[in-house]
Amino acid sequence: MKTKKQNLLLISHEKQLSNKLYTVLRQIFLIEQLTYDQDCVAYMNTNEVALILLIGCQSPQDTHVKLKALRSISGISPIILISDISNPKFIIQSFRLGIVDFIQVPVDMSELISVIHRELKPTVILQSPQKEVGAAGLWTKYIPNFTKELLPEELSVIPRTPLFGIDVAPDSVAFLEVQFFGKFSIHFENQNIENLFSKRTKSLLAFLLYNYKKPISRDKLAELFWPYHATAKNNLNVAIHGIRKIFNNLLPDIPIINLENDCYVFTPNLIIQTDAERVEQLYRSAKAIANNVNTTQAAGDFQTVVSHYKGDFLEGIYEPWTERKRDHYREIYLYSLNQLSNIYFQVEQFFEAIKYNEMMLEKDACMEEVHRKLMICYHRLNRNIKVIRQYQKCEKALASEMGIVPSKKTVELLEELRRA
Numbered sequence: 001m002k003t004k005k006q007n008l009l010l011i012s013h014e015k016q017l018s019n020k021l022y023t024v025l026r027q028i029f030l031i032e033q034l035t036y037d038q039d040c041v042a043y044m045n046t047n048e049v050a051l052i053l054l055i056g057c058q059s060p061q062d063t064h065v066k067l068k069a070l071r072s073i074s075g076i077s078p079i080i081l082i083s084d085i086s087n088p089k090f091i092i093q094s095f096r097l098g099i100v101d102f103i104q105v106p107v108d109m110s111e112l113i114s115v116i117h118r119e120l121k122p123t124v125i126l127q128s129p130q131k132e133v134g135a136a137g138l139w140t141k142y143i144p145n146f147t148k149e150l151l152p153e154e155l156s157v158i159p160r161t162p163l164f165g166i167d168v169a170p171d172s173v174a175f176l177e178v179q180f181f182g183k184f185s186i187h188f189e190n191q192n193i194e195n196l197f198s199k200r201t202k203s204l205l206a207f208l209l210y211n212y213k214k215p216i217s218r219d220k221l222a223e224l225f226w227p228y229h230a231t232a233k234n235n236l237n238v239a240i241h242g243i244r245k246i247f248n249n250l251l252p253d254i255p256i257i258n259l260e261n262d263c264y265v266f267t268p269n270l271i272i273q274t275d276a277e278r279v280e281q282l283y284r285s286a287k288a289i290a291n292n293v294n295t296t297q298a299a300g301d302f303q304t305v306v307s308h309y310k311g312d313f314l315e316g317i318y319e320p321w322t323e324r325k326r327d328h329y330r331e332i333y334l335y336s337l338n339q340l341s342n343i344y345f346q347v348e349q350f351f352e353a354i355k356y357n358e359m360m361l362e363k364d365a366c367m368e369e370v371h372r373k374l375m376i377c378y379h380r381l382n383r384n385i386k387v388i389r390q391y392q393k394c395e396k397a398l399a400s401e402m403g404i405v406p407s408k409k410t411v412e413l414l415e416e417l418r419r420a
Helices: 015-025 040-046 060-073 088-096 109-120 129-141 199-210 218-225 232-250 275-292 295-308 320-346 350-363 368-380 384-402 408-419
Strands: 007-011 031-034 049-055 079-083 101-104 174-179 185-188 257-260 263-266 270-274
Touching: 007 015, 007 040, 015 031, 015 049, 015 109, 015 275, 015 295, 031 040, 049 060, 049 109, 060 079, 060 088, 079 088, 079 109, 088 101, 101 109, 109 275, 174 275, 199 218, 199 232, 199 270, 199 320, 218 232, 218 263, 232 257, 270 275, 275 295, 275 320, 295 320, 320 350, 320 368, 350 368, 368 384, 368 408, 384 408
Parallel strands: 007 031, 007 049, 049 079, 079 101, 174 270
Antiparallel strands: 174 185, 257 263
């Protein structure tokens, strides 16, 4: 006899992500964790599965093979696909093969939990033309700058049943990858193009790309980049024309930047991916996991945040707006380093803790609390000479940069560690 329809099934070969999700979700849902090699058929024949979470393979083709196989044995169980592949062609074909939602890696746990709750409720199928148009708007969640024209008519509503045998790919889509951390870098269809732009135009383009999800008014751009200039709007028009001309030489068939309601917007045919957006996603994911489970489970996402931070935000471009963002991302970077140093200290991996503490001091040598943490790490490793040297580094940094001496708390810690 089949069990009551309440089970969630998490299927993946990728152990690290699968284990992370399982650890969080099992506190909320009744969930089973299997690999592709295990007998999913046998499990689903004896357990009525309410929902399947499928973590995709590295290859789009392999993921779709697994998806087709699952679809053939899972009946009407909804499938949520979790993948780090963001290619629109892959996402569209996945929906054709019957998934009900797509979650991008890094996983936003609050989003995933919300989607699961939604799918466990009775499904209402949209039928009226008005509702279908509204449902088409859901595609913006999966494909940035989406418009309905990118999809054939039969996909204007996200399908609730599998559709097989049709390959769908918006051939007029172009891809642009942007690196904001460290040296500003733009890869358009795998070609590095940032050197094609002048310094002033590059700053304007960086602002537009950072805010690519929303329209930016001409007045705001003119005021931001040419404040108090009588010819500000003309300067803006010239700069936008230069940007359009360069992109038009690269891709003649797609107008990259459009003017709508006196605002500049990127064409929906341009799929934009940025390291800043990914860092924001990873940071939110790590904090959510740390708050819902424990900080240790979030270590992987915090480490990925740190790995993406190849330097300060838009190094070499100094504008009021970049300074604000630079401070914002520096705080995210330092917070992530601090969390990692605490995680490794708690599990007594002191060399790792030291590494992340030293990375913090590279950004701000006057962080006295970090110097104290390093002193304790060296003491735990019986490196007492290093304890003293770390105190001396702290003393020197505070004196040279701030003209002050170490606090009473730091001095007392030094004496305590000397006596221990």
